[in-house]
Amino acid sequence: MSKLNGIKLRHDKGTKDCETTEFPLPKSVVVPMSQHMGAPCGCIVQKGDTVTVGQKIGDTNAFMSAPIHSPVSGTVTDITDFLLSNGASCKAVHITSDGHQTVCPDITPPEITDRQSLIAAVRESGLTGLGGAGFPTHIKLNYDTVKTPVDTLVINGAECEPYITSDYREMMESPTDIIEGILLVQKHLGIPLCKICIEDNKPEAIKLLQSKTEDMNSIDVVPLKSSYPQGAEKVIVYSATGRIVAEGELPVHQGTMVMNISTVASIYRYSRTGMPLVRRRITLAGDAVTKNAGNYFVPIGTRVSELLEFCGASEAKKVLYGGPMMGICLYDTDQPIIKNNNAVLAFKEGKMPETTACIRCGKCVRTCPLNLMPLAIESAYKAKDIEELKRLKVMLCMNCGCCSYACPAHRPLAEINQLAKALISGK
Numbered sequence: 001m002s003k004l005n006g007i008k009l010r011h012d013k014g015t016k017d018c019e020t021t022e023f024p025l026p027k028s029v030v031v032p033m034s035q036h037m038g039a040p041c042g043c044i045v046q047k048g049d050t051v052t053v054g055q056k057i058g059d060t061n062a063f064m065s066a067p068i069h070s071p072v073s074g075t076v077t078d079i080t081d082f083l084l085s086n087g088a089s090c091k092a093v094h095i096t097s098d099g100h101q102t103v104c105p106d107i108t109p110p111e112i113t114d115r116q117s118l119i120a121a122v123r124e125s126g127l128t129g130l131g132g133a134g135f136p137t138h139i140k141l142n143y144d145t146v147k148t149p150v151d152t153l154v155i156n157g158a159e160c161e162p163y164i165t166s167d168y169r170e171m172m173e174s175p176t177d178i179i180e181g182i183l184l185v186q187k188h189l190g191i192p193l194c195k196i197c198i199e200d201n202k203p204e205a206i207k208l209l210q211s212k213t214e215d216m217n218s219i220d221v222v223p224l225k226s227s228y229p230q231g232a233e234k235v236i237v238y239s240a241t242g243r244i245v246a247e248g249e250l251p252v253h254q255g256t257m258v259m260n261i262s263t264v265a266s267i268y269r270y271s272r273t274g275m276p277l278v279r280r281r282i283t284l285a286g287d288a289v290t291k292n293a294g295n296y297f298v299p300i301g302t303r304v305s306e307l308l309e310f311c312g313a314s315e316a317k318k319v320l321y322g323g324p325m326m327g328i329c330l331y332d333t334d335q336p337i338i339k340n341n342n343a344v345l346a347f348k349e350g351k352m353p354e355t356t357a358c359i360r361c362g363k364c365v366r367t368c369p370l371n372l373m374p375l376a377i378e379s380a381y382k383a384k385d386i387e388e389l390k391r392l393k394v395m396l397c398m399n400c401g402c403c404s405y406a407c408p409a410h411r412p413l414a415e416i417n418q419l420a421k422a423l424i425s426g427k
């Protein structure tokens, strides 16, 4: 990564001034037991059980996982096999709400006194990265402090995808939660410096966080050039510190840890309340939205179809979990909101433009932030040439979609890269 490539996108952040409000409580929710990177949870409730808000309903002993909690109080009406939007399947707990939102009597703020108790508390909170990747947060905090000591905490407030404003609203509505969360992590993990990175298309958020941290030597607010994909992990580490996370490395190998800005605020809120992750802030937007575009606290497990009805977009031709660049197109709007969703976008147009032959213009190479060669990867994938795909370092691809966006022939380059990665991994 000798220079930062990428693309300029329209921001379309029309919901940026919409203060977050509560989404109407759904009559029922469907809570999948896999909402994060890693192993799915096993159900620890049964059909007919009564549950309360924040009660643990799924857990596992697997290393890479996070527990799952009930977002509503009510009755477990079914436990079924469930096909997720990414094609994987798992069990799902169906709960009918009693409308009372009775809080689980076990909810109590955790005692956090050191690194291990912080990590244990974050695991119990069920927190996973709220920026989209869904990496269990306690695993991220549990790095090896001897082999990979971290000197810089990079807080990702870039929110570089168009339309999405949920992190922006976190910054504008809860700056104190963000700062207290950062101080908690810095204190117990012994990280001396924090850089809060925000794209320069959010001047109010930059100003607000600068004013809240002006007396703090350990926290800097770093305005970043507004460019997609500024919020990608490797890109933001480079932009914030000038360090390059090489192939096969994690940010901790370069002395950095990256956390999404809403994730770090959630750590603080859990430390104060003990209420696990049972709802999240969702941006509701897109050109098919005819009313109620905005930001909402939505219980995990709420069906997307309910959000679409609420915003007058039931007839949308294309519905996305997340942004237009990296979001997942839903095949079924009865899919529920899960922990790593930050937006539901609804569009009038669902047709993809026709693909034509490659004209070898090189735009896909010039826009790739990692200097990969998507046109060559496409040829190698078609030839099923695994050695060549490895040589072209396709495993580095972060699926940002810049190459597909830039391609005048509308070739599905980012999608092919995902297939090529699966081919190498033998999936």
Ligand code: SF4
Binding pocket: 367, 368, 369, 370, 371, 372, 373, 374, 396, 397, 398, 399, 400, 401, 402, 403, 404, 413, 414, 417
């Ligand atoms: S999707 Fe992959 S190959 Fe395409 S621009 Fe992004 S990182 Fe590069």
Ligand code: SF4
Binding pocket: 357, 358, 359, 360, 361, 362, 363, 364, 365, 374, 375, 406, 407, 408, 409, 410, 411, 413
């Ligand atoms: S951008 Fe598209 S047309 Fe241009 S070289 Fe890449 S694949 Fe070919």
